[in-house]
Amino acid sequence: MASHIILPKEEEAALGVAVEEDHDSPAAPGYQHQQGPPVAKALPFSATCVRISRDSYPNLRALRNASAMSLPDDDAAYAKLEEGDYGYLLDDVPHFTDYLSDLPVSADTPPLPTHPCLALVVPLPDSTPAVKKLQQYFVNADDTVPEKVVVQKDSPRGVHFRRAGPRQRVYFESEDVKACIVTCGGLCPGLNTVIRELVCGLSHMYNVNDIFGIQNGYKGFYSSNYLPMTPKSVNDIHKRGGTVLGTSRGGHDTKKIVDNIQDRGINQVYIIGGDGTQKGAYEIYKEIRRRGLKVAVAGVPKTIDNDIAVIDKSFGFDSAVEEAQRAIDAAHVEASSAENGIGLVKLMGRYSGFIAMYATLASRDVDCCLIPESPFYLEGEGGLFEYIEKRLKENNHMVIVVAEGAGQDLIAKSIAAADQIDASGNKLLLDDYCKNKKMEMTIKYIDPTYMIRAIPSNASDNVYCTLLAHSAIHGAMAGYSFTVGMVNGRHAYIPFHRVTSTRNKVKITDRMWARLLSSTNQPSFLSQKDIDAAREADKLASKSPVPVNTKEHGENAKKPANGEGSSDAVVQEPFGNGPTSPAALAAGAVSNPALTPAAVSMSFYDVNAGEQPSREDEAPEEVVECRCGERSTDGRGEA
Numbered sequence: 001m002a003s004h005i006i007l008p009k010e011e012e013a014a015l016g017v018a019v020e021e022d023h024d025s026p027a028a029p030g031y032q033h034q035q036g037p038p039v040a041k042a043l044p045f046s047a048t049c050v051r052i053s054r055d056s057y058p059n060l061r062a063l064r065n066a067s068a069m070s071l072p073d074d075d076a077a078y079a080k081l082e083e084g085d086y087g088y089l090l091d092d093v094p095h096f097t098d099y100l101s102d103l104p105v106s107a108d109t110p111p112l113p114t115h116p117c118l119a120l121v122v123p124l125p126d127s128t129p130a131v132k133k134l135q136q137y138f139v140n141a142d143d144t145v146p147e148k149v150v151v152q153k154d155s156p157r158g159v160h161f162r163r164a165g166p167r168q169r170v171y172f173e174s175e176d177v178k179a180c181i182v183t184c185g186g187l188c189p190g191l192n193t194v195i196r197e198l199v200c201g202l203s204h205m206y207n208v209n210d211i212f213g214i215q216n217g218y219k220g221f222y223s224s225n226y227l228p229m230t231p232k233s234v235n236d237i238h239k240r241g242g243t244v245l246g247t248s249r250g251g252h253d254t255k256k257i258v259d260n261i262q263d264r265g266i267n268q269v270y271i272i273g274g275d276g277t278q279k280g281a282y283e284i285y286k287e288i289r290r291r292g293l294k295v296a297v298a299g300v301p302k303t304i305d306n307d308i309a310v311i312d313k314s315f316g317f318d319s320a321v322e323e324a325q326r327a328i329d330a331a332h333v334e335a336s337s338a339e340n341g342i343g344l345v346k347l348m349g350r351y352s353g354f355i356a357m358y359a360t361l362a363s364r365d366v367d368c369c370l371i372p373e374s375p376f377y378l379e380g381e382g383g384l385f386e387y388i389e390k391r392l393k394e395n396n397h398m399v400i401v402v403a404e405g406a407g408q409d410l411i412a413k414s415i416a417a418a419d420q421i422d423a424s425g426n427k428l429l430l431d432d433y434c435k436n437k438k439m440e441m442t443i444k445y446i447d448p449t450y451m452i453r454a455i456p457s458n459a460s461d462n463v464y465c466t467l468l469a470h471s472a473i474h475g476a477m478a479g480y481s482f483t484v485g486m487v488n489g490r491h492a493y494i495p496f497h498r499v500t501s502t503r504n505k506v507k508i509t510d511r512m513w514a515r516l517l518s519s520t521n522q523p524s525f526l527s528q529k530d531i532d533a534a535r536e537a538d539k540l541a542s543k544s545p546v547p548v549n550t551k552e553h554g555e556n557a558k559k560p561a562n563g564e565g566s567s568d569a570v571v572q573e574p575f576g577n578g579p580t581s582p583a584a585l586a587a588g589a590v591s592n593p594a595l596t597p598a599a600v601s602m603s604f605y606d607v608n609a610g611e612q613p614s615r616e617d618e619a620p621e622e623v624v625e626c627r628c629g630e631r632s633t634d635g636r637g638e639a
C-alpha cells in the first residue's frame with residue numbers, strides 16, 4: 001500500500017530522509033514543550049514524521065500537482081493523503097507528529113487515571129478484566145469512515161476520514177492541558193450543550209481543570225478576559241438557548257489570536273461555528289503550525305442552515321425543523337380560517353434550503369416550498385402564480401414556506417421595478433398579481449426565524465451535541481487538528497479544507513427533493529433540460545477536492561472484470577422507469593409506467609445520479625473500515 005503526504009513547498013525542500021514511522025506508534029520518550037518561538041527549519045517532517053519513503057516521493061509532486069487542480073494551493077499544501085487498496089484514499093487530518101518531534105506520549109495502557117467513556121476512578125493493572133473491558137472502547141487507530149456509502153459493485157472504495165473516538169495513546173498529560181472554547185457566527189440551538197459537554201467531558205473523562213471561555217467570538221481572544229469554566233459553572237446552560245459565551249461575526253485577526261493563544265499557554269482550542277468560523281479555525285491551525293506550537297485545534301461545525309459540507313447534518317438542525325412546525329401550524333390555521341387564505345412562512349437558509357425542505361416534509365400541510373437551490377418563476381404556464389390560483393380554487397387556502405435565500409433574482413427585479421423601494425419581493429408581486437386577477441385573498445406572513453434559532457436544543461440534538469463534544473475532546477487529546485462531524489452515522493475527523501471548500505446544498509436532482517415535490521404537489525418549475533444542467537452542476541460540485549490521477553483513479557485503477565457494472569456502463573435512467581442497462585434489459589427488466597403527476601416529477605430523479613451519500617439511500621451494514629478493507633467489529637449504534 002502506498003502512502004503519501006503532501007507537504008508545504010518549503011517543507012518539501014527539507015525532505016530527504018526515508019521514514020516509515022507511524023504517528024500512532026509510541027514516540028521518543030521525554031517531554032519537551034514545543035511551544036515558544038517558531039520551530040527551527042530542520043524540524044519539518046523529521047524522523048517521527050508520517051509515512052514517507054523515498055519510494056513514494058516521486059508520487060508526492062504528482063499528488064500535489066493533481067490536488068492543486070481542485071484545491072487552492074494553500075489547502076493542497078496541507079493535504080495529507082494516503083492510498084490503500086481498491087481505490088481507498090484516506091484524507092487524513094494533521095497531527096502533532098507532522099511537525100513536532102520528541103513528543104511525549106502516553107503508555108499503551110489506559111493513559112490517565114480516569115479514562116474516556118467510563119468513570120474509571122483509579123488506574124488498574126493492565127491485566128485485570130476491567131481494563132480489558134475498558135480497552136474495548138478505544139477505537140482502532142486505523143479505523144476510517146467512508147465519505148460515500150452508496151456504491152456499485154466495482155466502485156473504488158473512495159475517500160475516507162479518520163474515525164473519531166477515544167484512543168489508547170494521548171499526547172497530553174491532564175495537568176498540562178489548558179483548553180479554551182469559543183463560539184462564532186449566528187446562533188443555533190445546542191451551542192450551550194456543546195460548551196457544557198466540552199467542559200464536563202474534559203473534566204470528567206480526562207481530569208482537565210484549566211478550561212476557559214472566550215467571549216463574543218474570535219475577537220474575544222484578544223479583546224476580552226478569558227472566563228474560567230468548570231462543570232459547576234456550566235451545569236444548567238444546556239437548558240438555555242443562545243451561547244453563554246456570546247458570539248460575533250467579523251473580528252478574525254489570525255496573528256493576534258495566535259499571539260494570545262501562545263502567550264496564555266493555551267494548548268487545546270475548541271472552535272464552535274459555521275463555515276466562516278471553520279475557515280478561521282483553519283487559519284489559526286496554519287499559524288500554529290508555522291510557529292511550531294503544540295496546540296490542537298478542534299472545530300465543531302455549527303449552522304442552523306445545515307450547509308456545512310461532508311457531515312450528515314449540523315447540530316441544532318433537528319430542533320430548528322421541529323420548532324418551524326409551530327410557525328407552519330399557525331400559518332395553516334390562519335390560512336384555513338380565511339377566504340382564499342395564504343399562510344406564508346419564512347425560514348432561515350441563505351444559500352441552502354434544508355430547514356424549509358425538512359420542515360415542509362415534516363408538516364404535510366405545506367402546499368409549496370421555495371428554496372434557493374430551486375429556481376422558480378412567477379408568471380405564465382407552470383409558474384408560481386398559476387399554481388397558487390389553482391390551489392386556492394381547489395382548497396380555498398394554502399401554505400407556502402420560503403427559505404430566506406429563495407428567489408433572490410425575482411426580488412432583485414422587483415426592487416428594481418419598484419424604484420429601489422425595499423419591499424419583500426414575493427409578497428409585492430403576489431399582491432400585484434391578485435389585483436390584476438381580481439382575486440380577494442388574505443395573506444398572513446410569519447417570520448419565526450430568530451425565534452427558531454434562539455431555542456434550546458431538543459433531546460436528540462442534546463445527544464448529538466454531547467457526542468460531538470466528546471469526539472472533539474478525544475481528537476484533541478490524541479494530538480489531531482480537525483473539524484469533527486458525523487459522516488454516514490459515524491463520527492469522523494475531517495480536514496478543515498474539506499468543510500471550508502464547498503457548501504452543502506439541497507440537490508434538486510436527489511430523491512429527497514423529489515419526495516418533497518410529490519408531497520406538496522407543487523410544480524418543479526424545471527424542464528428536463530434544467531434538471532440535466534443541475535445534475536451536471538451537482539456532479540461537479542460534489543467532486544472530491546482530492547487528486548484525480550492517484551493510482552486508484554488513474555490508469556492503474558481496478559477495472560471491472562467484464563466492462564459492465566462500472567457507473568459509466570450503466571445507462572442512467574430516471575427513477576421510476578426501471579433499469580434499462582443492456583444487462584438489465586437482457587434480463588427481462590421492464591419499465592415502470594409513471595402514472596401520477598407526482599410520479600412524473602419523480603421520474604426526473606435518478607437513484608444513481610445523486611452524489612449525496614447515505615441520507616436517503618441504502619448503506620452497507622457497517623461503514624467503519626480499516627485501510628485493508630476489514631470492517632470494524634464493534635457494536636451498532638456506536639458513534
Ligand SMILES: Nc1ncnc2c1ncn2[C@@H]1O[C@H](COP(=O)(O)OP(=O)(O)OP(=O)(O)O)[C@@H](O)[C@H]1O
Nearest residue numbers: 185186249250251252273274275276277279280303
Ligand atoms: N475566510 C475566513 N478566514 C478567517 N476567518 C473567517 C473567514 N470567514 C469568516 N471568518 C470568521 O469567522 C467568524 C464567523 O463567520 P460568519 O459570520 O461567516 O459565521 P459562520 O461561522 O459562517 O456561521 P453562520 O452559520 O452563522 O453563518 C467571524 O468572526 C469571521 O471573521
Ligand SMILES: O=P(O)(O)OC[C@H]1O[C@](O)(CO)[C@@H](O)[C@@H]1O
Nearest residue numbers: 186187303304305348349350404
Ligand atoms: O442576523 P444574523 O445574525 O446575521 O444571522 C442571519 C443568518 O444566519 C444564519 O442563520 C446562518 O448563516 C442564516 O440562515 C441567516 O441568514
Ligand SMILES: [Mg+2]
Nearest residue numbers: 185274275276
Ligand atoms: Mg456562514
